[in-house]
Amino acid sequence: MATRDPAAEGAGEAPPPPPPAPEVSILVVSYNTREMTLACLASVIAETPELPHELIVLDNASADGSADAIAAAHPDIPLIRLAENIGFGRGNNRAAEAARGRYLLLLNPDTVVRDRAIERLVAFARRRPEAMIWGGRTIFADGSPNPSSAWGRLSLWSLTAFATGLSVLFPRSELTNPEGIGGWGRDTERGVDIVSGCFLLIERAFWERLGGFDPDYFMYAEEADLCHRARALGARPRCTPEAMIVHHGGASERVRTEKALRLLSGKATLIAKHWSPPAAWAGRNLYRLGVGLRALGYGLAARLTGRQRHREAAEPWAALWRRQAEWIRGYPPAGER
Known part of the structure; x- marks a missing residue:
């Protein structure tokens, strides 16, 4: 006769397995951009229906009620509330600690996703894995080009062009405007030195290998530093015009x-x-x-x-x-x- 196991009786069924990890973790670091952040999150949800993803929002101690508004509108989205503004780089580092996806997508709160842009960017990454860092195309709200999606590296020549005004006088020449990659309309696929942190895709394992953003950068140039270090490890960042978002630009910087x-x-x-x-x-x-x-x-x-x-x-x-x-x-x- 089989022996009864009282401990097993009434134990019920085994708990269901945890949900599979998302393909991409989308990190949004907000600071005093309440309405824009809400529009950004809504666009991500509407324009990313087929790609398994998670949204993680970190609020950098906004004074405009951003955190409460985000929590009310999207109670299912993980929200990290900070008591002080630790900056863009460190904010993304904190948000990335909670990520589970194969890829991390850094997305500015003053952006609006268009035409399945995130799905298109991940598809691009799968086609061009050797790049290791991927970016898309940014436009302004009126549809005009916003060239801030990618940059050329800083050099003594680029600073000479800045100091002498050549980059302003001849902005459409890559020779005289190397940081702005003058003459490239961002409407073709291209390798670049720097992918902007407003719309940057990277494998989470590679991000962790790099140690994320250098925390010494409070805001601006942290993605240039990241791409510089990534290139030393073999990355060749690349952008595609197929993944397009609206980027208002500088919305958290009022002055x-x-x-x-x-x-x-x-x-x-x-x-x-x-x-x-x-x-x-x-x-x-x-x-x-x-x-x-x-x-x-x-x-x-x-x-x-x-x-x-x-x-x-x-x-x-x-x-x-x-x-x-x-x-x-x-x-x-x-x-x-």
Whole structure:
């Protein structure tokens, strides 16, 4: 006679297996972009119906009620609420810790997904696995091209073009506008130096191998640093026009001067970390020269013409010149902020 097992009786059926891991984990780091973030999340859900995915949102201590609005509109989306703004790079690092997907997609909150863009980008990654980092195409809300989806690498020549104004005078030439990849309309597939963090796809295993974003970058240039380190390990980042999103750009940065200060701080950090001391010295002084010449030129134009547009153009450059001590050597290490 079979022996009864009282412990087994009434134990019920075994619990169901956990759901399979999603193909892609979509990370959205928000900061004071409540309505745009809600529109972004809605577009992801509407335009990604066939690709197994998860959304993870991290709110960087927004003061506009973003976190509560996201929780109310999407109670099923994991939401990480922070008590302080730790920046874009560290925010994505934190969100990535909760990710389960094969791929990570970094997606800005001031974006709107169009025409199955995420599904198209993942399909592109499968076709071109050797790239190891993939990006798409960005446009403005009115449909005009937004070239911020990809960038050329920082170099002494690109800074010379900035300092002398060549990149402004001849923006459509890749020779005189190498960082902006002048002349490329982002409407063809191409290998690039840097994929923008606003719409960047990477395998999670490779992200972890790289250690994610360098936490010393508070905002801006962290993706340039990531792509630089990735290329050293064999990556060849690539963009496709088939995956297209709307990117409003800079929505969390309301003051033009503050945005420019962070941008210069990020680039100065990149120079300090990846260039030799003599090259870094030259690069910093080329930035100083470019800022000073713009402050001087627009200031003279404002005094000579009295035009409001010249005064408005001069103001941020003059402020950057006065505040150069805040950006010229880059961000302080994350542990000192």
